[in-house]
Amino acid sequence: MKILVCISNVPDTTTKIKLTADKTAIDLANVQWIINPWDELALTRALELKEASAGKITKVSVISVGNQSAEPTIRKALAIGADDAFRVNAEAKDAYFAAFQIAEAVKTEAYDIILCGIESSDYNGSAFGGMLAEFMDHPSVSSVSNFEFAGEVVKVNREIPGGYEVVEPALPFVAIVQKGIAKEPRIPSMRGIMMARQKPLKVVEAAPAEAMTEFVAFEPPQPKAACKMVDPANVAELVELLHKEAKII
């Protein structure tokens, strides 16, 4: 059995977001890149399952759509423990484009389970997983917070309001995972880091496809208004300000 984890190369979540002058893109200068946190947890769970499978899961692969600058992020996934990797050599223009490219790249690879994060921390589109399943002609389960093997069956916990439901999807399938899928991401070990360069990283040229969407403009949120301090003794002034200025009472 083989597992594929789709990883997205995203800016570090602590990055201060700046826009380009024409506001149609994020200024990517001096940005630190990381594995999308949801994808990193998916990878962690895949590796846990492989380790506990007593040889049943033979391989965990990762795939990403990106140009060469995404390779350090892909190699980090290899350092964490993935066995091999694919990089589709193209800029991931939108979810449709990325899903199409990944489906094209791995259609003949016969992965039994494909994992991806429910969203990516850069554009938070939440569209990729469903599209990938459609292109692969696989069933998909979203909001997956846990999955494990029960004999030959995979049992998937799917989060729903107030609880979760248990689904038994037919293999192969796409699991679109929530953050609870693994406790915390793995830190690569020194040995893993040294081994990463020796693991296969196959570069696949992009298939002909166009993006379905484009970014027209970004607007940063309004800066937080200054905090007005009111003397605790002066309740009347506070009420007056809440009523006339903040207009919330």
Added chain:
Amino acid sequence: MNFDFTEEQIMIKQAARDFAKKLEADVIERDYKAEYPTQHIKELSNLGFLGMLVNPKYGGGGMDTISYILAVEEIAKIDASVAVIMSVHNSLGCWGIEAYGTEAQKEKYLPQMVTGEKIGAFLLSEPEAGSDATSQKTLAEDKGDYYLVNGTKNWITNASSGSVFLVIAQTYPELQHHGINALIVDKDMPGVTIGPHEDKMGMRSSDTHSVMFNDVIVPKENRLGGDGFGFKIAMKGLEGGRISIASQAVGIAQGAYERALQYSKERKAFGKLLAEHQSVAFKLAEMYVKIENARNLVLKAAWLKDNHKPYGLAGAMAKQYAADSAMEITTEAVQIHGGYGYVKEYHVERLMREAKLTQIYEGTSEIQKIVISRQILRA
């Protein structure tokens, strides 16, 4: 010239940073209770930081000194106690055996040291031989096929957690430091006693003890290097150890600087943020420059070591400057925090206590100046 790190070095630094984040949760409590970070050291070894410099042939990471000091800095930024446990184990314990050990010694000790199953300690200081390391009173009498070791060692990091002791002892007192040997002593050899835990000012989560040797029989095969080369081995070990202690000092300073920077952007006084007061902004600027200087000295020393060039002078400069700067920077970080800096919750008072030790151990700042001045005067 190239100031870029390799992809692996960046990944190692990030891995150390991710590991160090977990130390923050209990660092204040462990410092207060002087509690050894057992679980954290276990994870440190699982990640391979405990044998990261050792040749992969013995199970180590085979990494360069630059990667190592990047990791030490990241860990020291949060918890200098964990950094010193790691530093002594790697720079003095593992390195000593790898650099000077026989193949049999390396095969016997290194595989267990890289997994953290056995932690290394370095036993040089004595009650009356600190900076004056040539006056070793601990005796290793040559009894034919073994050494009979008697004496006391002081200020031993990893003394209770460790089990592979590199002991520096005098065999031929008449030859002074040319008569000193370095021996590998297993802690469980009969006659080895660990003294009480030292109640230290800082780095309280690392275990420091005195160690007593009473008629300890150490087989000849446990001697590191040639007969009478012990002092040379000790000095060479400290030469490398200094680089990582300098990096630890940079980490402590960086930790204090980051906390002071954050605080000065949050706290207001006289109607504006602390950072908007020039007196505070200038302090931050001075801290920043000193840290950059110290880090560059450390990196140069590490680079020299990796490129098999002499690094004694560079290491001494890095250690002296980084340690003294860390003391100044942590003191200023407390000052910027005002009263809050003087209580434990804000971390900077702990960093200040930790910085103090970097000026003392593995060669005081004064000893570094002796090393530096001797070299420049000789030139």
